[in-house]
Amino acid sequence: MISYFQANLETVSIHKVGNKLADEYYSLSDAPYTIEDQELNKILLTYFLSPFEKVNEIYRLFHPNQDLKLNEVYHFVTQIFEQPSSFHEQTEQLAKHLYNQCNHAKIKSGEVYIAKFTDLQIEGELLEAVGIFKSENKETYIKVAPEEGNFSISYEQEAINLHKLDKGCLIFKTEKEAGYKVAVVDQTSRSGEAVYWKDDFLMLKARNDNYSHTSQILGVYKNFVTQKLDEDYDITKAEKIDLLNKSLNYFKEKEQFDLEEFGQEVIGSVAGFESFKSYKQNFEEEFEVEIAEKFDISAPAVKKQSRNYKSVLKLDRNFHIYIHGNKDLIEKGYDDDKHMNYYKVYFKEEE
Template sequence: MVTYFEASLESVSVHHVGNQSQNEFYALSNEPLTFKNEVIPQLLKQYFLKPFEKATEVYHLTHTSGDLSLNEVHHFITQAFEDKDKFHEMSEQVAKHLYNVSNHPSIKPGELYVAYFSQVQIEGNLLDAMGIFKSENKEIYLKVYPDQGGFGIDYEENAININKLDKGVLIFNIEKENGYKVVVVDHTSRGHDAAAYWKDDFLQLKIRNDSFNQTNNALGIYKNFVTQKLDDEFELSKADKIDLLNKSMKYFKEKDTFDMDEFAGEVIGNPQAIESFKNYKSQYEQEFESPIADVFEISSNAVKKQQRVYKSVLKLDRNFHIYIHGDKELIEKGFDEGKSMNYYKVYFKEEA
């Protein structure tokens, strides 16, 4: 999705942002960084951009009112895209805005880097991009050096691991009227009470409703429908559910285009279940304000992402796992009266 082998790091400003609720403050630098050699910009480029190589979801900056000019980041970034001389001033405003939303007690203080890049590629376009990055976690590094015919050892505290970016966002200078193209990284807020502040409070992002998102949502909704909803209306074994999930994954892998009616007929089959799924999908679209078209191009990247969470394993007590990848008719479930235990009978031709 994002490549940076042609990218240049034009300018970087660094500030410190504390936690407002902990009575910490922010500190602004007077000017952008000056690089003493060519190594530092290359290291920073790796630190800032490498984590985005695997980013597949594209977002837009938004505002709840519908007026993009009220989104602070959109407003500040636009000024710098239109006039590079305003870059450092823009970085200061971004730091102040981040400080204003850093009011959850679990948010860590850290350095904020605002960077201007040229020639960063996204979806085949080479574009200028503004990057905003925050380092929250520090590490200790050991340094070994020659000393009097042998070696000495020392350490450095509060150092940054350039292979571990905590938080970052790239905002590309395209589609300004829609909130720009935006990709985001957040490795420190998973399962965290303060998880919303970077994407929701600071950036105010909404995922772009493209083929990746349509595919990802359709697979996710179907998975939840099979595993959570079907039991309310039908009596299904876990093997039956796995078979339905396998059929859906097979459909998305083999087809180039999703067609709702075709999918319902080939994968679900049962008219009552089809109607139930369509109602379930409609409820999701209304609740999350994220419509899914009845026909859309299937994204192979989204299929690969969902495949990692699609389960095809029957877990039997703590003794056995049965992986079901093919014909469900080759596995039978029964009950042994003598042992008062359930059993599965599996048919096969060859043992690998």
């Protein structure tokens, strides 16, 4: 949980970073921006920090060679924390590092704001933090103002929407040896080119906590049901949806996850459970993570992951069947006369 009601924006430096692949360049400012208008200070606090109020997942900075000092963001941010007088110099280095990662054809140029905050709250603790933000998408705004008994209309192009921060991260001055606590916002994370922000620029790994365990096991199980089961079993889509519904109910009803219990209550068959454990182990080895076999379930992680669980059975373009409960009340068959598949659904009352 991140809160900024007590936060103070100490200083901010603004640079511009282009797309290296498109032969665009970066432009560095000479000094930090001086904020003299208190209203502008409040606006910037809202623009930078409000997107993080709903962020629950916390990351760590890391490096594949296990040497944190090789992570450029870690190095430059540590310098800011330990030598505040070098703030602007370090922001220039951060902007250059970001520019070197902007080598995908679809990455947009934009302004980069690097800010220093005090009294920013995370998980109940007031801390200093460095924020790195990038604005890529601009909009046009209309201005209406009274003028001599009438109204005038003007517009401003290439303006920034205060409610749409494209990319941002907050690095908190705590747990330095583990890679700090890092919160991330990325509005374009669904597109392939956007991985440069988290993976190439920041180099992040999920923190090993209940939120990440819950999120990861739900994601692994979903992929297991939707992708792996077809290879080993003859299973219908309705049966897949039933398995996904059972897993969600398990996580919503239980306070603690237990892998053995989950296998018995949700998966059911011994062979299916062994297959899932093998799938989980392969995931852990591939992505170099470890998902505990017992942990306290994180409700925010369940809520977020449940959006990716589909309970809709789509039949051609004619019907959608929402399956929420007992799979035994739906039967699949084949009509020889019509040469078509069918589902038979049993119910007591029509609402």
